[in-house]
Amino acid sequence: MSIVLEKINFIYSEETAYQIQALKDVNLTIEDGQFIGIIGHTGSGKSTLIQHFNGLMKATSGTIYFNGQNIYEEGYHLRDLRSKVGLVFQYPEHQLFETTILEDVAFGPKNQGLSKEEALQRATEALKSVGMPEELYNQSPFDLSGGQKRRVAIAGVLAMQPEVLILDEPTAGLDPAGRDEILDLVARMHRERGITVILVSHSMEDVAKYVQRIIVMNQGSVMYDGTPKDVFHHYKELETVGLAAPQVTYLMHELKERGLLVDTDATTVAEARASLMEALTGVHSARKDFHVC
Amino acid sequence: MGIIKAKQLVHEYIRRDEDGNVESTSTALDHVDLDVQPGEFIAILGHNGSGKSTLAKHINALLAPTEGSLWVDGMDVSEEENVLPVRQTAGMVFQNPDNQIIASVVEEDVGFGPENIGIPTDEIWQRVEESLKAVGMLKYRHHSPNKLSGGQKQRVAIAGVMAMQPKCIVLDEPTAMLDPNGRKEVLRAARELNEKKGVTIILITHYMEEVVDADKVIVMDQGKVVMQGTPREIFSQVGKLKEYRLDVPQVTILADLLRQSGLNIPIGVLHREELVEAILKAAQIE
Numbered sequence: 253m254s255i256v257l258e259k260i261n262f263i264y265s266e267e268t269a270y271q272i273q274a275l276k277d278v279n280l281t282i283e284d285g286q287f288i289g290i291i292g293h294t295g296s297g298k299s300t301l302i303q304h305f306n307g308l309m310k311a312t313s314g315t316i317y318f319n320g321q322n323i324y325e326e327g328y329h330l331r332d333l334r335s336k337v338g339l340v341f342q343y344p345e346h347q348l349f350e351t352t353i354l355e356d357v358a359f360g361p362k363n364q365g366l367s368k369e370e371a372l373q374r375a376t377e378a379l380k381s382v383g384m385p386e387e388l389y390n391q392s393p394f395d396l397s398g399g400q401k402r403r404v405a406i407a408g409v410l411a412m413q414p415e416v417l418i419l420d421e422p423t424a425g426l427d428p429a430g431r432d433e434i435l436d437l438v439a440r441m442h443r444e445r446g447i448t449v450i451l452v453s454h455s456m457e458d459v460a461k462y463v464q465r466i467i468v469m470n471q472g473s474v475m476y477d478g479t480p481k482d483v484f485h486h487y488k489e490l491e492t493v494g495l496a497a498p499q500v501t502y503l504m505h506e507l508k509e510r511g512l513l514v515d516t517d518a519t520t521v522a523e524a525r526a527s528l529m530e531a532l533t534g535v536h537s538a539r540k541d542f543h544v545c
Numbered sequence: 546m547g548i549i550k551a552k553q554l555v556h557e558y559i560r561r562d563e564d565g566n567v568e569s570t571s572t573a574l575d576h577v578d579l580d581v582q583p584g585e586f587i588a589i590l591g592h593n594g595s596g597k598s599t600l601a602k603h604i605n606a607l608l609a610p611t612e613g614s615l616w617v618d619g620m621d622v623s624e625e626e627n628v629l630p631v632r633q634t635a636g637m638v639f640q641n642p643d644n645q646i647i648a649s650v651v652e653e654d655v656g657f658g659p660e661n662i663g664i665p666t667d668e669i670w671q672r673v674e675e676s677l678k679a680v681g682m683l684k685y686r687h688h689s690p691n692k693l694s695g696g697q698k699q700r701v702a703i704a705g706v707m708a709m710q711p712k713c714i715v716l717d718e719p720t721a722m723l724d725p726n727g728r729k730e731v732l733r734a735a736r737e738l739n740e741k742k743g744v745t746i747i748l749i750t751h752y753m754e755e756v757v758d759a760d761k762v763i764v765m766d767q768g769k770v771v772m773q774g775t776p777r778e779i780f781s782q783v784g785k786l787k788e789y790r791l792d793v794p795q796v797t798i799l800a801d802l803l804r805q806s807g808l809n810i811p812i813g814v815l816h817r818e819e820l821v822e823a824i825l826k827a828a829q830i831e
Contacts, residue, residue: 292724293694293724293726293727294694294695294696294723294724294727295694397593397594398593398594399593421722424721424722425593425640425718425721425722425751426593426751427591427592427593427595427751427790427791428751428753428790428791428792429592429787429790429791429792430592430593430790431751454723454724454725454728456725457795491726494694494724494725494726494727495724495725495726496725496726498795499754499794499795499796499817500795500796500799502817503796503799503817503820503821506817506818506821507821507824507825510821510825512824512825512828521795521798521799521802524799525799525802525803525806528799528803528824529803529806529808531828532808532824532827532828
């Protein structure tokens with residue numbers, strides 16, 4: 253169970269003066285149950301890449317296998333693929349359209365061919381899992397706050413019970429509490445349901461805090477692919493392509509340059525705190541030993 | 546009087562049914578008082594729906610007060626004849642750069658505003674050049690805006706506002722859609738306009754890190770100004786900020802955690818450099 257991309261190339265407006273190669277020889281394996289972050293500057297190919305995962309865009313060349321099956325093969329049901337690989341676009345609340353929240357969330361499963369009762373059942377479950385209070389189900393989605401609208405839009409994708417959930421900058425424009433709520437929700441889906449999550453983000457701090465693996469895109473190619481520690485270790489190279497490391501990583505590097513023995517691979521506040529406490533109490537106890545002598 | 550002054554400003558959004566009867570009203574601004582001095586760099590924080598953007602739209606005369614008053618450079622925004630002069634005094638930059646760029650060449654986009662108000666051609670070119678220079682985009686003047694990165698587009702949008710020679714610029718979440726580099730570029734451009742040209746800046750943002758160098762931070766909640774002070778004063782009240790659905794910069798969180806673990810770290814650390822010094826000091830002195 254996985255998504256495998258083999259030598260994927262994608263060219264916009266091929267054979268015209270505006271030809272742009274958005275993806276260049278991308279080879280990737282998305283294993284089942286992983287929590288993956290994709291980072292890259294604007295125009296690096298992130299959005300083009302994720303639209304290949306569920307067959308919304310067709311590669312100019314190369315092959316994609318979903319659970320071992322070639323999705324470009326004749327007779328392959330792309331429709332099924334799209335309900336298994338759910339994609340939440342940027343500003344998904346712009347796509348809300350139904351008269352009630354419940355109807356809006358039930359639209360996807362209904363489209364999958366489920367009966368009305370089943371679809372409403374799925375919608376209710378999805379709304380519950382994103383923490384929508386039941387008394388709002390029959391209200392218009394347009395009366396909700398920004399963060400709530402976004403949760404309803406995510407519920408719309410969850411109601412289709414995807415095996416893979418892809419979110420394109422799900423926290424853009426949200427306040428800090430809204431940001432935490434959405435990311436905690438996604439992390440819980442990953443933990444409790446074991447679904448694969450792919451998160452496209454411009455926040456290095458969020459990526460470092462939540463994901464297990466980071467894929468860095470640059471000019472249509474995969475530049476790095478590894479754990480947050482491995483990837484942010486290359487913070488100088490990341491800067492040259494418009495990215496950065498989390499703030500605490502910079503702090504740790506500066507402290508090390510100034511002679512304090514700390515872990516420069518710390519990428520989250522918790523890791524930084526642990527390393528600093530060790531380094532500082534270490535310094536303290538060394539000093540005490542010296543006094544004893 | 547300050548360049549922007551609000552006195553008991555109230556704004557209500559009124560929803561009407563098909564017959565024009567009032568269905569519901571919601572109070573987006575609830576008796577806001579504000580006094581911004583010329584040349585200040587002000588940041589406004591607040592959760593989604595707290596009233597920040599409604600306030601911003603009053604400064605640009607896109608909305609008129611339901612009650613109370615707002616003056617921009619002494620002009621009352623409720624007076625019909627002040628609408629255009631107010632918009633020339635206070636320019637506005639929005640979240641999505643793609644919604645703000647209209648021409649197919651960068652320099653024409655920047656020149657659109659001054660051309661519209663009948664500035665002589667020579668002066669338009671002069672303003673275009675100066676504005677693009679001020680945001681570091683002069684070498685892209687002949688480029689097509691759709692080939693630019695998000696941060697570059699947003700700087701072109703700022704240059705377009707600058708070309709109107711406003712005394713004040715309101716930026717409403719200008720970095721929400723940008724990558725880390727784009728965010729840095731836009732903030733640097735805003736800071737330089739503030740420092741070198743003395744333009745008053747009002748920055749609305751959800752990124753706490755962008756606020757640490759502002760002269761003053763204003764926190765809004767349910768249409769009211771609930772906190773006001775220097776970044777240090779504001780960010781030393783972590784608990785209160787969390788109540789308002791806000792946060793503090795990552796270095797401030799780390800500094801607080803270290804202090805709670807018994808290290809001698811001062812309250813209200815905002816910058817990385819400060820924390821580096823504080824930690825080194827704590828490491829050497831018992």
